[in-house]
Amino acid sequence: MDHDQGPTGPGWLVALETSPLGDTLRQSIWLYPLVEIAHILGLALLVGSIVAFDLRLMGARAPLLPADALSRLLLPISVTGFALAVPTGILLFIAEATALVRNPAFLVKMALLVLALVNIAVFHSLAGHAMAAWSLADRPPRAARLAGAASLTLWVAILACGRLIAYV
Ligand code: HEM
Numbered sequence: 001m002d003h004d005q006g007p008t009g010p011g012w013l014v015a016l017e018t019s020p021l022g023d024t025l026r027q028s029i030w031l032y033p034l035v036e037i038a039h040i041l042g043l044a045l046l047v048g049s050i051v052a053f054d055l056r057l058m059g060a061r062a063p064l065l066p067a068d069a070l071s072r073l074l075l076p077i078s079v080t081g082f083a084l085a086v087p088t089g090i091l092l093f094i095a096e097a098t099a100l101v102r103n104p105a106f107l108v109k110m111a112l113l114v115l116a117l118v119n120i121a122v123f124h125s126l127a128g129h130a131m132a133a134w135s136l137a138d139r140p141p142r143a144a145r146l147a148g149a150a151s152l153t154l155w156v157a158i159l160a161c162g163r164l165i166a167y168v
Contacts, residue, residue, distance in 0.1 A: 009098035017097040025095035032095060039088035043162070046081025047155045049074040054155075057123075057148025059139055067144075068135040071128075105168040109161035116154040123147035 007017045016022060025032050053074045056067055093100055100106045127134075127144035134141055140148075 007098040009101065013097040013101060016094050019094070021091075022094045022097070025091060032092075035088050035091045039085055039092060042081045042084030042086075042088060043159065044081070045077050046085055047159060049077040049081065050151060050155055053078075054148040054152040057127075057140055057144045058152075059145060062140060063136045063138055066135045067140065068131045071131065100165070103165055103168050105161045105164035109158055109165070112154050112158045112161060116151065116158060119147060119150050119154060123151075 007014050056070050127141050
């Protein structure tokens with residue numbers, strides 16, 4: 001960014017970054033940190049509850065902890081975390097849009113986020129659909145264990161990329 005000329009890049013990103021909202025996010029002393037705190041709270045709820053469920057999908061504490069009961073406990077927490085992490089992430093993005101689309105850590109994070117959501121959709125349409133059938137089984141079915149392992153890897157990688165954004 002040429003500080004004299006302002007942000008450079010695709011017109012819609014420049015418009016987003018130089019919008020009154022983008023300017024306020026960058027100029028306010030408290031707004032950006034508050035949004036980032038809310039972003040971190042969102043990802044803590046989201047990734048914390050997902051990791052607990054992924055470990056169960058991979059067989060941890062099976063059959064002591066019925067998978068469907070655990071899912072009923074954790075899913076609302078994951079959804080609340082996601083509903084907090086995404087809008088706050090978009091606000092963080094608006095503040096520095098033109099720089100972030102050139103940031104490899106941000107781009108990889110967004111790609112991993114898409115993969116993680118596809119993994120959730122595949123799980124729910126396959127093994128998740130029949131969870132009641134294997135909820136008390138000693139060993140979850142292979143599709144559930146694979147979905148759990150993929151999810152665990154993807155969300156930890158998303159966290160790492162999120163943190164690396166500030167360093168790249
Ligand atoms: C929903 C899952 C998401 C997770 C788990 C996640 C995770 C993270 C993490 C761990 C950080 C580093 C926070 C820090 O240590 O300061 C971060 C920062 C960031 N996230 Fe996310 N994020 C998510 C979604 C999003 C979305 C959807 C966007 C934008 C479209 C986004 C944009 C950003 C930006 C711009 C930063 C950098 C903030 C900075 O360093 O100043 N995030 N995210």
